[in-house]
Amino acid sequence: MPNSELMPIGVFAQRSGLTSSALRFYADSGLLPPAEVDPVTGYRHYGADQLARATTLRRLREIAMPLAAVEAVLGAGAEEAARLLDEHLARIEGDAAAARRKAAVIRAALGGDVPGLLIAALKGPVLADAVEQVLTATAHEPGMAVLAGLHVEANDEAIALTATDRYRLSTRTLVPARPAERTWAGTVDGGDLRAAVADVRRSALVRVEAVPHGIRLRMSGREDRHCRILPEEFPDHRLMLASLDEVTTRATVPKDLLLRALEEHPGEHVALHVTEHGVGVRPPDDEHPGIPLPATVTGEDLRIRFGVTTLYPAVSTAIGPDVMLDLRGHDRPVTIRSADRGDLTTLAMPIGFDHSA
The missing domain is CATH 1.10.1660.10 (Multidrug-efflux Transporter Regulator; Chain: A; Domain 2)
Incomplete structure (x- = not known):
């Protein structure tokens, strides 16, 4: 050479x-x-x-x-190299999960099993579902670890779980079997919660306790699971919710039909054309009516555009067969929730590009 x-x-x-x-x-x-x-x-x-x-x-x-x-x-080809890489990542994740479990045991031993403050006692399957639903609105952003966490607020009446990736905000409120001993709030590491979900789902009742630097999930017949508290301040979601504009259009759509239309949509952006006749799912810059969906609509006609990666998970996690869209304009947050069960609510940010049709 x-x-x-x-x-x-x-x-x-x-x-x-x-x-x-x-x-x-x-x-x-x-x-x-x-x-x-x-x-x-x-x-x-x-x-x-x-x-x-x-x-x-x-x-x-x-x-x-x-x-x-x-x-x-x-020394491997692309396919074999990808397989080896996946195997290595699986080992790392397994080792990390094992290390977290051992750390929880060590922490309990060092602290002499410090008594925890009761946040709530909840049915395990209900808590597991809520955690998985709300965590779909998390994101891993460099320098913003709090966006990968789940914010927990507890009082003597309810416990609220909230997460946001800045494009979506999901929140679900649960009524506990036993309420909090006093008001408590903190943002819990989402990865720790995901790792605990399988055990939580298999437990009839889970006692959620606040302990130094985290929360402890206590389950009968299973090891306690410890989830870390993130030190960063969670975004002021209550101010966001309180400052929402009035709803100008409300559409109730069959959830399965809307999801199927989004799955079949070819692009990364999608437009919803909402009129008194129903909801059309179509390409954002196309005048074609697209896929028409039956819907009950009240209020103004509206055309609004979303990223599919924002809208799809917001719809898919809604509870029940029908989803309700509360619209405030082409560039305002949309509230998405079940038509008959309001304990899971998601705000989704559209991509503003057009005015009402």
Whole structure:
């Protein structure tokens, strides 16, 4: 290879994101040997065509993949490499879940099983369903861990679960079998809750207790599950709910038909055309009526556009056979809930582009 196509180890380190010492280690281990070694000085040079391999190697090591597995991935075809990567991620997730369970046991031992403040006692299947429904409105955003959490507010009458990804806000209110001992609020790590859902669902009654730095889920015949509290402040969702405009259009649509229309819709954005005759699901910039759905509609005609990834989960988690859409304008939040059970409510933000039809 001509010297003009080679770069010294320092330059290659900069471009690949690997340190010079790491490059020497990977060269000695056979994973990334240099393209050329000067026989007199011992200086190592790398080719530009080695950058892709070096970058992949670095990324695999950043997710704690062992050297033997890295070598297997680098030497495999695309399909086999993807399978090996999935296997590694499954091991990491399994190890993390096991570590969380062990940490909960250690925490209880260190704290001498500190008495918890009762937040609520709830039927396990009901709590599990509520957690799964509301957590669909979470998101993993760098620097905003609170968006991956579930906000819990408890008082002597009810316990409210709320989550938001900034495009959706879902909230569900449950009436506990035993109420909170006093008012309590906190944002719980969504991953910890997801990991506990299977045990919660299989428990007739779950005692939810506030403990230092988290909540504890107590279930008869099962190990306690500890879920961490996130320190970041949860967005002021109550102010958002209180500042909503008046509803100008209300449409009640069969949930299954609306979901099917969204599943069949080819694009990432969808428009709902709401008139006294029903709801049309169609491409956002197309005058074609699209898929007509039967609906009970009151108020003004309206055309409103959504991202499918925002609207679909908001509709799919609604409880019951019919979903009610409370519309406030083409660029205002839409309230989506069951037509006959209002204990799960979702706000979905449209993509404003048009005025009423």
